Amino acid sequence: MKPYLALIRANLRLALRERVAIFFNYVFPLIFFFAFGGLLHAERGGVITHVVTMVLVIGILGNGLFGGGIRAVQDREQNILRRFKVAPISAAPILAASIVTGWVLYLPAVILTFVLARIVYGMPFPEHWFSLFVLVSAGVIAFRAIGLIIASVANSAQESQILVQLVYLPMMFLSGTTFSLTILPAWAQAIAQFLPATYLVNALQSNLLGAEAPGQVGSALFVLLVTAAVSLFLSTQLFRWEKEEKLRRSGKLALAAMIVPSLLLGAWQVRTHDAVSQTRVLYRQMQRGRSLIIRGARIFTGDGRVIDSGAVLVRSGVILKVYPGAPPEDLNAESIEGSGKTLLPGLIDMRVQLTASGGVRDLPGSFHPAAAARRALAAYLYCGATGVRSVGDPPALARDLAAAVASGERLGAQVFPSAGAISNAYIPSLSVLDAAAAIQTGDPALLSRSLVEQVGPLDLIRQMRKALGSGPHRPPAEAAAPLRDAMRKLANAYRSGALLVAGSGAGSPLVWHGPSVQRELELWVEAGIPARDALLGATSNAARVLGLEARIGAIRNGCDADLLLVDGNPLEDIAALERVSAVIFKGEPIDRSGLFEQ
Numbered sequence: 001m002k003p004y005l006a007l008i009r010a011n012l013r014l015a016l017r018e019r020v021a022i023f024f025n026y027v028f029p030l031i032f033f034f035a036f037g038g039l040l041h042a043e044r045g046g047v048i049t050h051v052v053t054m055v056l057v058i059g060i061l062g063n064g065l066f067g068g069g070i071r072a073v074q075d076r077e078q079n080i081l082r083r084f085k086v087a088p089i090s091a092a093p094i095l096a097a098s099i100v101t102g103w104v105l106y107l108p109a110v111i112l113t114f115v116l117a118r119i120v121y122g123m124p125f126p127e128h129w130f131s132l133f134v135l136v137s138a139g140v141i142a143f144r145a146i147g148l149i150i151a152s153v154a155n156s157a158q159e160s161q162i163l164v165q166l167v168y169l170p171m172m173f174l175s176g177t178t179f180s181l182t183i184l185p186a187w188a189q190a191i192a193q194f195l196p197a198t199y200l201v202n203a204l205q206s207n208l209l210g211a212e213a214p215g216q217v218g219s220a221l222f223v224l225l226v227t228a229a230v231s232l233f234l235s236t237q238l239f240r241w242e243k244e245e246k247l248r249r250s251g252k253l254a255l256a257a258m259i260v261p262s263l264l265l266g267a268w269q270v271r272t273h274d275a276v277s278q279t280r281v282l283y284r285q286m287q288r289g290r291s292l293i294i295r296g297a298r299i300f301t302g303d304g305r306v307i308d309s310g311a312v313l314v315r316s317g318v319i320l321k322v323y324p325g326a327p328p329e330d331l332n333a334e335s336i337e338g339s340g341k342t343l344l345p346g347l348i349d350m351r352v353q354l355t356a357s358g359g360v361r362d363l364p365g366s367f368h369p370a371a372a373a374r375r376a377l378a379a380y381l382y383c384g385a386t387g388v389r390s391v392g393d394p395p396a397l398a399r400d401l402a403a404a405v406a407s408g409e410r411l412g413a414q415v416f417p418s419a420g421a422i423s424n425a426y427i428p429s430l431s432v433l434d435a436a437a438a439i440q441t442g443d444p445a446l447l448s449r450s451l452v453e454q455v456g457p458l459d460l461i462r463q464m465r466k467a468l469g470s471g472p473h474r475p476p477a478e479a480a481a482p483l484r485d486a487m488r489k490l491a492n493a494y495r496s497g498a499l500l501v502a503g504s505g506a507g508s509p510l511v512w513h514g515p516s517v518q519r520e521l522e523l524w525v526e527a528g529i530p531a532r533d534a535l536l537g538a539t540s541n542a543a544r545v546l547g548l549e550a551r552i553g554a555i556r557n558g559c560d561a562d563l564l565l566v567d568g569n570p571l572e573d574i575a576a577l578e579r580v581s582a583v584i585f586k587g588e589p590i591d592r593s594g595l596f597e598q
Helices: 004-015 019-039 048-077 078-086 092-120 129-153 155-173 187-193 196-208 214-238 251-274 274-288 369-384 395-407 430-440 450-455 458-468 481-495 516-526 530-536 539-544 576-580 592-597
Strands: 291-300 306-315 318-323 334-337 341-345 346-354 385-390 415-416 563-567 580-585
Touching: 019 092, 048 092, 048 129, 048 155, 048 196, 078 291, 092 129, 092 214, 092 592, 129 155, 129 196, 129 214, 129 563, 155 187, 196 214, 196 274, 274 346, 274 576, 291 563, 346 369, 346 539, 369 385, 369 450, 369 576, 369 580, 395 415, 430 458, 430 481, 481 516, 481 530, 516 530, 530 539, 530 592, 563 576
Parallel strands: 291 334, 291 341, 346 385, 385 415
Antiparallel strands: 291 306, 306 318, 341 563, 563 580
C-alpha cells in the first residue's frame, strides 16, 4: 500500500504544477460551459442539462486521454519510469496511482461546474447525486485507463498526441457530447453505438433531467467498468519502462482482442436502436424544459373566455402563468411574437383511425398500417392537433404509439386509445359525409386545401384525383342530402344543450389525417354552430370526455403547454385554423418541417 500512496502523493504534486493538467481539468471545460451556455441561452432552462453534461464529459475525456495518456509517455521519455523499474516496483502501482490521481484532480472540477450552473443559470443540484458520483467516477477510471493504453502504444510524446486526438475527437463529436445524436446522420448514430462515451453521456443526461432509469444507469456502468477493467489489464500487458523498449507481439494481440467486446456491444445497440431511442427521449425532455413566453396574442382560453391581447409563460412543459396584458420583461424566456394572431389550446380530434389511409382503396403491398399510423401522428401535430382518440385501430398498436409519444421517443400527437363508445357527448363526424358527397360528385376541392397539400402523401393525393375523375357521378344536391340532414341534427343538438365534441372520422375516404379537425369545425360553423362553441368541441369539451380536463384542452396555469398559434381570428373566420403559425407541444416549439423525417 505504501508504494501506491507515495506515488499518488508525488503525482498530485507534479500534476498541480503542470499547466496542461490544470488547463484540461478546469479551464478547458469551463470555456465550453460559458461559451455554449451563452450561445444556447442556458438561462432559459432545459438546455442547461446538456451544457453541464457536455462540460462533465469533456472534462472526463481530457482528464483521461490527455492527462493519463500524454503524461505517461512524457515520464517514459524523461526516463522517470526507468528509475521506478530499478526501485524495484511493478507496473500496477504506477497505473493505479495515475488513475487515482486523475480521479482526485477531477472531483473539484465537478463540484465547481455544479456550483457555477446553480449561480449563473439557476440549475438545481442533482437529485440523484450518489449515482451521479458513481457515473463520474466510473467515467474517469475508464477513460484514464484508455489513456494509459495509448501511452503504452505510443513511441513518443508527439505520437501520443496524435493518437489521443484520434480517440478524443470522435468521442467528443459523435457520442452526443457536443451535439445530440438526434441531429446526426444515421451513419454517425451507428458509429456512436461503439463509443463508451455515448453511454456516459446518456446516463449523465438522464440523471440531470431527474428521469434516471436504473436500467440505463446500470448499462452505462457496465460498459464503463468493463472498459476500465479491460483497459487496465491491457495497460499492464503493454506497459513499457523505457522508450527503446519494443512493444511485445502478445501485447499487440491483446490490444486487438480488446476491440471485440466493443464491436459486439455496438453491433447489438445498432440492431436494437436502444441507445438512439434513449437519446431521443432525453433530447425531448431537454427541449420541453425550456422557458417560453408567447406575447401579444389574442388568447382563446378553452373555457369560452377570450383575452384580447395577453401573454402565456411556459416553463418545463406546463403553462406557468397567463397574463391578461403585457408580461414582465425579466422572465428569461424565449419570446414568440403573437401580434395579430390567436393562441388556442392544441386541438383534439376524438374520432380517427390511424391505420386507415384516407384513400378510396389501398393497393396490395403499398400500404403499411403501422408506418402510416406514425406518419399520421406527425401530420396531426404539424396541423396543430396535439391529441387524437384512436377508434378502430389494433389496441396493441394504439398503446405502443401512445407510449412512444408520451415518452418522447416519437414526436407526434398524443394518442388516446378508445375504451369503447362515448355516451355522454354528441360526435357528429360531418367530415365523413362531406367527403362522401365529394366522392359521389367527383369534386376535388378537398384535395386543394392548404394543409392537405402540405401533409397529404403525394401518391395518395394523385390516386384520389384519378379516382374522383373516373365517374359516374351523382347530382350535387342528391349527394349532399345526408350531410344536410346531419347538419340539422347537429344544430338541434346544440340548441338542446348537448355536449358537442369534435371527431372527424379521419381515415375514412377523403378525410385526411392532419387537418381533419379543422374541416370538421368549418362544417360545424356552416351548420350554424357559433365559432366559439365549435372551438370548445375540439378543446375543453374533448378533454372533459377524456377525463383530462385538468391537464389538456385549456390555457390556464398548470395545464400542459399544448398550444396552437394561428394567423387571424378563428372566432370570426373559422378558416383561420388552417393558417398555422406555430405549434407548441409539451412546452416544445415544434420544428414542423422536420416532423416527417423521423
